[in-house]
Amino acid sequence: MNKVLELLEPSAVVLNYEARDAEEIISVLGEKLREAGYVQDTFVAGALERERSMPTGLPLGGEINAAIPHTEIQHVKRAGLSLATLAREISFHNMVSPEEEVPVRLVVLMALDQPKAQVEMLMKVSELLQNECLIQKIMQAHTYEDVRDALSDL
Amino acid sequence: MAGKPKTILVACGTGIATSTVVANLVEEALRDRGFNIHVKQCKVAEVQAHLDGVDLIVTTTQLSGNFGVPIIKTLAFLTGIGKEDALKQIIDALNTAKV
Numbered sequence: 001m002n003k004v005l006e007l008l009e010p011s012a013v014v015l016n017y018e019a020r021d022a023e024e025i026i027s028v029l030g031e032k033l034r035e036a037g038y039v040q041d042t043f044v045a046g047a048l049e050r051e052r053s054m055p056t057g058l059p060l061g062g063e064i065n066a067a068i069p070h071t072e073i074q075h076v077k078r079a080g081l082s083l084a085t086l087a088r089e090i091s092f093h094n095m096v097s098p099e100e101e102v103p104v105r106l107v108v109l110m111a112l113d114q115p116k117a118q119v120e121m122l123m124k125v126s127e128l129l130q131n132e133c134l135i136q137k138i139m140q141a142h143t144y145e146d147v148r149d150a151l152s153d154l
Numbered sequence: 155m156a157g158k159p160k161t162i163l164v165a166c167g168t169g170i171a172t173s174t175v176v177a178n179l180v181e182e183a184l185r186d187r188g189f190n191i192h193v194k195q196c197k198v199a200e201v202q203a204h205l206d207g208v209d210l211i212v213t214t215t216q217l218s219g220n221f222g223v224p225i226i227k228t229l230a231f232l233t234g235i236g237k238e239d240a241l242k243q244i245i246d247a248l249n250t251a252k253v
Contacts, residue, residue: 054167054198054215061235070171095172095214096229115170116195119178126175130234 057092
């Protein structure tokens with residue numbers, strides 16, 4: 001099993017979600033990680049603050065763009081991943097050029113517990129971001145199992 | 155390549171997530187091309203404190219200020235878009251870095 005699958009919390013996979021904005025989807029995913037015991041009560045506020053000051057929107061050059069919200073390790077109990085596909089594009093800001101907006105439909109919210117400890121997972125997440133075919137499969141997923149099957153190709 | 159290793163400082167917002175990916179990919183790509191390099195990571199907010207011995211800064215977020223070394227801002231190692239071009243910029247910057 002690859003590290004993304006290993007760390008992806010099934011109850012924190014939200015598919016075809018109608019979010020109003022970036023804050024809403026970060027809150028929804030962060031709350032699911034909290035309920036599943038991965039993060040502190042302060043995690044959502046930490047992730048929202050970090051997104052405001054240093055956004056995580058990534059233009060991927062294809063039809064679908066992604067965002068990878070995350071925050072400081074002190075808000076995290078143990079490493080975990082949550083994932084959302086969005087029914088409609090919502091606006092994030094570009095990580096490297098924050099004045100630019102990026103219309104996003106795939107959100108991977110990451111809970112990282114130690115510096116440098118999750119290298120393998122992070123490398124797999126970047127592989128995912130670079131694989132348009134795999135992203136399309138995830139966008140079409142109806143269940144966690146569909147996402148799991150798609151990610152097993154990583 | 156002979157000589158003292160060049161040091162690249164990779165900075166991102168938290169210093170643990172995207173810089174980890176970039177540091178790994180840059181290190182691997184440059185080693186494959188025969189460069190003797192050392193890669194460090196930090197938060198963008200802490201760049202000033204990590205400048206010792208640094209020849210080049212690579213960052214995935216905004217970074218303002220003059221640190222006396224070249225700065226390359228790129229998402230290429232995360233998204234794959236323009237990766238060869240970003241690598242070329244890094245190599246050019248290292249080749250012109252002071253020994």
